[in-house]
Amino acid sequence: MNSLLPVILFIYLHFILTMTKPTLTLEPACKTRCGTLDVKYPFGTGPGCGSPRFHPYVACSPDGTQLLLTTHTGSYPITSISYADSTLTISPPCMSNCTSMQPAPPKFGLDWAGPFQLGSSTFILLACSSSTIKGNPICDPSSAYLCPSIYTCPGVVSLGLPLFPPTNSCCVYSPANLNSNVELDIRELKCAGYTSVVSLGDLPTNPGQWLYGVALKYTLGGLDSYNIAPSCRACEMSGGVCGYSPPRNYFVCVCANGNTTTDCYSYSWIITTSSSLQYSRDLQLGILAIFVFFIVI
Numbered sequence: 001m002n003s004l005l006p007v008i009l010f011i012y013l014h015f016i017l018t019m020t021k022p023t024l025t026l027e028p029a030c031k032t033r034c035g036t037l038d039v040k041y042p043f044g045t046g047p048g049c050g051s052p053r054f055h056p057y058v059a060c061s062p063d064g065t066q067l068l069l070t071t072h073t074g075s076y077p078i079t080s081i082s083y084a085d086s087t088l089t090i091s092p093p094c095m096s097n098c099t100s101m102q103p104a105p106p107k108f109g110l111d112w113a114g115p116f117q118l119g120s121s122t123f124i125l126l127a128c129s130s131s132t133i134k135g136n137p138i139c140d141p142s143s144a145y146l147c148p149s150i151y152t153c154p155g156v157v158s159l160g161l162p163l164f165p166p167t168n169s170c171c172v173y174s175p176a177n178l179n180s181n182v183e184l185d186i187r188e189l190k191c192a193g194y195t196s197v198v199s200l201g202d203l204p205t206n207p208g209q210w211l212y213g214v215a216l217k218y219t220l221g222g223l224d225s226y227n228i229a230p231s232c233r234a235c236e237m238s239g240g241v242c243g244y245s246p247p248r249n250y251f252v253c254v255c256a257n258g259n260t261t262t263d264c265y266s267y268s269w270i271i272t273t274s275s276s277l278q279y280s281r282d283l284q285l286g287i288l289a290i291f292v293f294f295i296v297i
């Protein structure tokens with residue numbers, strides 16, 4: 001009996017060590033943060049994370065610093081997300097603001113089949129030809145007061161305008177509509193630049209304090225909201241990240257110790273990789289060791 005004891009202890013120790021190993025070495029495939037943003041369902045930081053409907057559009061940049069929305073016209077850094085209101089704000093790199101105005105920006109577009117639509121921010125078209133403005137119903141006369149403010153920004157000279165230009169080349173495009181290609185095409189509208197304002201802050205006449213960005217709404221599909229969301233809430237509350245497994249895209253909860261079909265408290269590990277196979281083999285070995293230990297005693 002005494003000669004068996006070291007063997008049993010060795011097996012038992014091996015079991016304890018391998019139990020804790022996955023936590024120390026496995027980097028979860030899906031992250032809960034990207035740059036400064038909390039990333040939760042339906043968004044994900046990479047393939048297999050979040051909802052499959054959102055994956056082709058939203059992912060964390062390869063260096064991990066920015067969550068990006070990618071459409072057929074480009075990639076746009078996401079600057080904020082409100083999960084409660086299903087809205088987010090993006091910052092197109094060629095959009096003008098008070099400190100920096102950029103002529104001839106490329107088209108800004110969304111994808112027709114994607115889950116995003118324009119939200120409540122206000123587009124202002126800058127340095128437009130007079131034919132765009134005159135009597136054009138796209139320009140909202142009730143918001144025209146924004147034009148004298150934005151035209152106090154010294155950046156207007158970058159658009160080929162004089163300092164403090166007359167405001168008859170400025171158009172508050174509200175409500176904004178994307179064209180039939182789901183794009184805002186500044187050249188088609190015969191303007192030199194555009195900006196988009198999310199909020200005016202405390203001083204509506206001080207464009208230096210405005211919050212610039214394009215607000216978007218997103219919609220969860222029927223499948224997302226009814227089948228996946230209940231399991232997803234339990235997964236997120238247990239410290240996991242909601243994901244999906246191609247090709248059939250069934251729900252997975254991505255945990256530090258591996259993936260499950262429910263939440264991170266569950267032991268229903270999906271055994272797919274060699275490391276998780278190792279995990280379950282050592283678990284069996286450990287149970288066997290305890291069993292042998294009791295028999296010997």
Ligand SMILES: *[C@@H]1O[C@H](CO)[C@@H](O)[C@H](O)[C@H]1NC(C)=O
Pocket residue numbers: 029030047048049243244245252254258259272273276
């Ligand atoms: C867990 O799920 C993620 C996302 O779907 C995937 O990238 C990863 O390979 C999975 N890990 C295992 C061990 O199956």
Ligand SMILES: *[C@@H]1O[C@H](CO)[C@@H](O)[C@H](O)[C@H]1NC(C)=O
Pocket residue numbers: 093094095096097098099100212
């Ligand atoms: C203004 O635009 C420039 C160029 O895109 C950007 O670097 C800067 O952060 C923006 N400033 C504000 C206040 O949004």
